[in-house]
Amino acid sequence: MDPPAKPEDDNGESMTGLTFRRATRADLEAIVDLLLDDPLGAAREDGSRPLNPRYIAGFEAVDRDPNQYLAVVEDGGRIIGSLQITFIPSVSRLGMWRGQIEAVRITRTRRGEGLGRQMFDWAIAECRQRGCELVQLTMDKTRTESFKFYEALGFRASHEGFKLSL
Amino acid sequence: MDPPAKPEDDNGESMTGLTFRRATRADLEAIVDLLLDDPLGAAREDGSRPLNPRYIAGFEAVDRDPNQYLAVVEDGGRIIGSLQITFIPSVSRLGMWRGQIEAVRITRTRRGEGLGRQMFDWAIAECRQRGCELVQLTMDKTRTESFKFYEALGFRASHEGFKLSL
Numbered sequence: 001m002d003p004p005a006k007p008e009d010d011n012g013e014s015m016t017g018l019t020f021r022r023a024t025r026a027d028l029e030a031i032v033d034l035l036l037d038d039p040l041g042a043a044r045e046d047g048s049r050p051l052n053p054r055y056i057a058g059f060e061a062v063d064r065d066p067n068q069y070l071a072v073v074e075d076g077g078r079i080i081g082s083l084q085i086t087f088i089p090s091v092s093r094l095g096m097w098r099g100q101i102e103a104v105r106i107t108r109t110r111r112g113e114g115l116g117r118q119m120f121d122w123a124i125a126e127c128r129q130r131g132c133e134l135v136q137l138t139m140d141k142t143r144t145e146s147f148k149f150y151e152a153l154g155f156r157a158s159h160e161g162f163k164l165s166l
Numbered sequence: 167m168d169p170p171a172k173p174e175d176d177n178g179e180s181m182t183g184l185t186f187r188r189a190t191r192a193d194l195e196a197i198v199d200l201l202l203d204d205p206l207g208a209a210r211e212d213g214s215r216p217l218n219p220r221y222i223a224g225f226e227a228v229d230r231d232p233n234q235y236l237a238v239v240e241d242g243g244r245i246i247g248s249l250q251i252t253f254i255p256s257v258s259r260l261g262m263w264r265g266q267i268e269a270v271r272i273t274r275t276r277r278g279e280g281l282g283r284q285m286f287d288w289a290i291a292e293c294r295q296r297g298c299e300l301v302q303l304t305m306d307k308t309r310t311e312s313f314k315f316y317e318a319l320g321f322r323a324s325h326e327g328f329k330l331s332l
Contacts, residue, residue: 028257031257032257035257035258041258044259044260045258045259045260046260052260052261054260054261055257055260055261056261057261058255058256058257058258058260058261058262058263059257059261061255061261061263062255062256062257065233065255067231067233068254068255070257084256084257084258086252086254088234088252088266088268089224089227089228089231089234090224090228090250090268090269091194091197091198091201091221091224091225091228091236091250091269092201092207092211092224092250092268092269093210093211094210094211094212094218094220094221094224095218095220095221095222095223095224095225095227096224097224097227100254102254102256102258103256103257103258124330124332127332128332132332133331133332134329134330134331134332135329135330135332136304136327136328136329136330137327137328138302138304138325138326138327138328139325139326139328140324140325141324141325141326147326150328153330154330155328155329155330156328156329156330157326157327157328158306158307158327158328158329159304159305159306159307159326159327159328159329160304160305160307160313160323160325160326160327161302161303161304161323161324161325161326161327162302162303162304162305162316162321162322162323162324162325163300163301163302163321163322163324163325164290164300164301164302164319164320164321164322165299165300166290166293166294166298166299166300166301
């Protein structure tokens with residue numbers, strides 16, 4: 001994950017020409033490539049072509065769920081990043097909606113430029129626009145370099161994230 | 167949260183006569199009462215009647231989303247617990263589905279009997295039936311007494327859970 005952006009990056013896409021848009025089926029190979037190019041992803045993704053059919057089924061399930069937003073980030077027509085937002089309704093906390101951010105990836109050659117900050121600024125604004133009052137994510141504890149990044153965005157590490165593989 | 171159940175509780179609903187079912191609008195007051203009767207919930211829920219309209223809107227959003235399962239637990243026709251499962255599709259990890267468990271509550275008079283264990287056993291089985299390969303949850307770090315409960319269920323505290331209030 002990138003360190004916090006320099007101040008001139010704070011205004012996000014309007015100053016940089018980045019395009020954030022919903023992913024389409026045609027973006028799927030690029031998204032899988034981004035997922036693969038990651039220390040944890042390398043061990044659990046499949047780079048073979050044609051695409052593993054599981055990716056296609058996964059994409060279709062995301063795409064037909066109106067509470068999922070799988071986004072790609074383009075710069076000059078080239079996909080340089082992706083992330084997924086899940087909008088979660090609930091009864092608890094006065095019927096609060098929350099936005100959950102997952103699978104944030106930036107292409108290797110563009111890391112360290114503050115794009116991570118811009119992607120989170122965009123994603124948080126999307127959550128706000130959808131009426132969310134909380135944004136949440138979990139971070140693998142081995143990604144120690146990301147801890148301060150999230151704190152700089154205003155996140156608090158208030159929770160333990162438990163996972164159970166089935 | 168309950169401590170791990172005694173061995174005789176391990177077979178869940180079949181041995182105990184508990185009923186797990188999808189919540190209906192008629193259950194909403196009971197669910198709000200359960201949410202309120204919690205150290206953290208007491209500060210952020212609203213027990214007024216008629217129900218705060220935000221709860222009704224929240225329930226309706228959950229109810230119309232096929233990837234949400236708001237469940238109530240009944241014993242002899244009385245609601246004694248509730249929980250919410252969110253089924254999350256993704257492209258990452260080979261298009262893996264994950265189940266996310268949230269807002270697990272047990273009525274005050276029935277705590278300490280192993281019901282928490284049975285509720286998780288049921289919820290995990292639901293996740294498996296829906297094709298999830300991972301179950302996840304976050305736990306407020308102030309709920310220190312729950313840590314061992316989740317570990318005993320097989321969960322690993324592999325992640326930091328970050329939250330940002332909007």
